[in-house]
Amino acid sequence: MAVNAGDIRKTDLSDLVDFPRETLDVELKGWLDLADRVAQAKLAKHIAALANHGGGYLVFGFQDDESVAPTRPVDLSAYNRDAFSAVVKRYLTPTFQCDVSIVSATSGLDYPVVRVPSHGAAPIAAKADGPADDKGRPQGIVSGAHYIRKTGPESAPAQNAEDWQPLIRRCVLADRDALLSDIARAVQIRIEPERPGTDAVLAAWHDASANRWAAIVANAPTFDWPVDISANHCQLSYMILADDGVELPAGELRRTLEDANRDVRQTVWTGWSMFYPFTRPEIAAALHPEHDDGSGVEVLESNLIGDGSFETSLPDFWRFAADGRATLLRPYREDRRSGISFSGRTSGTWLSPETVLRETAELVAHARIMAERAGGTSVAFRCTWKGLSGRMIDDFGNIYWSPGRVARADQRTTSGTWDVPAIVANWHAVVASLACPVLNLFNFEGCGEQLVAGLAPRFVKLSS
Numbered sequence: 002m003a004v005n006a007g008d009i010r011k012t013d014l015s016d017l018v019d020f021p022r023e024t025l026d027v028e029l030k031g032w033l034d035l036a037d038r039v040a041q042a043k044l045a046k047h048i049a050a051l052a053n054h055g056g057g058y059l060v061f062g063f064q065d066d067e068s069v070a071p072t073r074p075v076d077l078s079a080y081n082r083d084a085f086s087a088v089v090k091r092y093l094t095p096t097f098q099c100d101v102s103i104v105s106a107t108s109g110l111d112y113p114v115v116r117v118p119s120h121g122a123a124p125i126a127a128k129a130d131g132p133a134d135d136k137g138r139p140q141g142i143v144s145g146a147h148y149i150r151k152t153g154p155e156s157a158p159a160q161n162a163e164d165w166q167p168l169i170r171r172c173v174l175a176d177r178d179a180l181l182s183d184i185a186r187a188v189q190i191r192i193e194p195e196r197p198g199t200d201a202v203l204a205a206w207h208d209a210s211a212n213r214w215a216a217i218v219a220n221a222p223t224f225d226w227p228v229d230i231s232a233n234h235c236q237l238s239y240m241i242l243a244d245d246g247v248e249l250p251a252g253e254l255r256r257t258l259e260d261a262n263r264d265v266r267q268t269v270w271t272g273w274s275m276f277y278p279f280t281r282p283e284i285a286a287a288l289h290p291e292h293d294d295g296s297g298v299e300v301l302e303s304n305l306i307g308d309g310s311f312e313t314s315l316p317d318f319w320r321f322a323a324d325g326r327a328t329l330l331r332p333y334r335e336d337r338r339s340g341i342s343f344s345g346r347t348s349g350t351w352l353s354p355e356t357v358l359r360e361t362a363e364l365v366a367h368a369r370i371m372a373e374r375a376g377g378t379s380v381a382f383r384c385t386w387k388g389l390s391g392r393m394i395d396d397f398g399n400i401y402w403s404p405g406r407v408a409r410a411d412q413r414t415t416s417g418t419w420d421v422p423a424i425v426a427n428w429h430a431v432v433a434s435l436a437c438p439v440l441n442l443f444n445f446e447g448c449g450e451q452l453v454a455g456l457a458p459r460f461v462k463l464s465s
Contacts, residue, residue, distance in 0.1 A: 014114050014272040017060050018106040020281075021067045025150040026057040026263070031070035033061070035084050042131025042141025045092035048085070050148040050156030051117040052097065052125045053168050055263030056270065057150070059115040073110075077103055080113035092142055094128040095121070118461070119267050124168050171264065199242065199381050199418065203326070207238045207383045210328040213293075214318045221306050226316070227336050227348035233388030234332045237275075237360065239368040241325030241377035242418070249375055251288060251299035251323045258286075258301070258321065261370045268428070269363035269460045275329050276319050276367060278303065291322060299323045325375055327368070331360075333388070335395075349388070351395040354402060354440050357386070358453055359460045361436040362428065369424045381418040382431075386439050387411065394443050406443040413439045429453040 023029045028047045033040045044059070051057035061080060064070050085099045100116040124147050131141030142148075146158040149168060159165050218224065218231055241247045249257065255278045262274050278286040284305055291297025300323070306316045315337075319329040334356055336348040361384065368380045390411035394402050415435045424431055430450040437448035 014102060014104045015106065017058060017114055017272065018062070018104050018110075018112040019108075021060060021063045023065065023067065023154055025054060025152075025154045026051075028057065028059050028154070028156070029063040029065060029067065030059060030061050031064055032072055032074055035079050038132045039140050041088045042092060042139075044085075044141075045088050045127070045131075046142045046148050047156045048089060048099065048115075048117050049093050049125045049127060049142075050150045052093075052120045053147060053159070054119075054150040055167075055171060056119040056266045057117050058272075059117065060112060061114075062110075062112040069110075077111060077113055080115075085115055092127055092129050092131075093125050095123055095125070097121075097125070116270070116272075118270075119171065119263070120168075122172050124172060167260070174264070199240070200383075200416065203238060203240045203381050203383050203416075206240065206322075206326045207236065207328060207385070209292075210238070210320050211236055211330065211385075213320075214330045217304060217306055217318065224306055224316070226332060228332075228388070230316075230332045233336060233349060234330055235360070235387070236328060236330045236385045237364045238326070238328035238383045239364065240327075240381045241368070241372045241375050242379045242381060243325075243375070243377045247325035247375045247377060249323045249325065251301070254288075254299075254301040254321060254323065255286060257371070257374060261367060261374065264370045265363060265366045266461070268366040268457075269359055271359070271363075271460075273315055275317075275360075275363050276303075276321060276327065279305075283307065325371070325377060327371070329364070346393075346395060350392060352389065352392045352408070352443070353396045354394060354445060354448075355396050355400055355456055355459065357439055358432060358436050358456055362432045362453065362457070362460055365424060365428050365431050365435070369421060369428070372421050372424075377421060379418055379420040380424065381416070382435055383414065383416045384435050385412065385414045389413065389439070389442060392443075394440075394445060402445075406445055408442045410442050413442055415439070429457065 017027065021029055028051065033044070035041065047059060051059070062070050062073065080101060080103070082099065082101045085101060089096050089099065097118055099118070102114050102116075103111050104114045105111050127142045127144050127146045127148065129142075130139035130144045132139070134140050143158070147168070148156050149159045149164055151157050159168065215231055224230075258276050258278050262277055265274065278301070284303070284307065286301050286303040289300050289302045291300050301321045303317065303319050306318060315331055315334065317329060317331050319327070321327045333352065335351050335353055364382070364384070368382065372380050388411065389408040392408050393404075394406040396402060415438050417431070417434055419431055427450070432453045433448065433450045440448045
């Protein structure tokens, strides 16, 4: 395998420029003179706020009303990693690295997108004032301030306990995860024996959700996908377990998932997240009863297939129940028409090992974070991949696997239950246990905990 760490792919980021919107996670900016010190100071404030929010994006070329900004520069080369690194080093502490990518919109125009990572065990603080105005007041940023994202959205200093609480929590979790990862090197991960009935309950949820999704696909006459989506997709499910059961307030599920989504970014961040509760009316997540007859627990459901007319990067379907059960059904990224340009292969003929491992890692991270929020003690997983027969191993970008590996079996289901501390301490092994059996169908050699750990830094790049 040959990997170029600088290979940054942009497929899913296209939604940021095709459907520009300013949210707590996304700051839209017009075209700036990045050599101007006042502009740099203002950028530093937004970068600090996004980092202290758990990470986010700066998208250039759009005005606050989400319209295309005028006076577009001919050359976008000024929007590079070195320019933003200089801003961070001048104004912020501790320092960190932003990723910069030029993303093509469907209009044919290119836009700079900057991914700001989450803070670590310490929050990001301003260490210098911006340039002084005529009255001697600093412009853009004030030394000593800890900027966060607030409703509006806006980037503003943290001022009270409500502002500081989520920031402090993420700092504590980051420090704890680093400690437990060190401990994991000396501790062999243990798979928990499944509790009586756990496997049956999760399998029933998994299968019922698949049937609901199949009915939605069948009732979307204008839905267009290069291959038969019902036969070519993966389904990733989990169930949080606790001694006294799990009960998440249904009215708070959307907010809880938004918060969890930010925490997941420290492990996997592609620009197209699992269980993301979109707010656009036509694709907004909504509460449903679990069963079609109106019975069962409340379930937050997101359907990006709809009537088949939606234009999204991936037509995900996901459900999250108030009792801690979750499932996601997703067609293969490799089958998108845009995926052909990466590999030169036609849809339905190849599978990306990195994507299989990364998406499983995102599921495991999401499950762990939601379990911690719900007071869960362990998590059961059930994952299914369909439409594998005849596919060949390949990958996006310039990652290389030995050719000629073709699957003969058409599907694979894996499962397992781990306690939450074991997931925190060694999530690489959990991912390998769930995902490697799929790659083994291709006679894929060397899939295991070490491969997952080696690829893990790529999971937080701007990627496919």
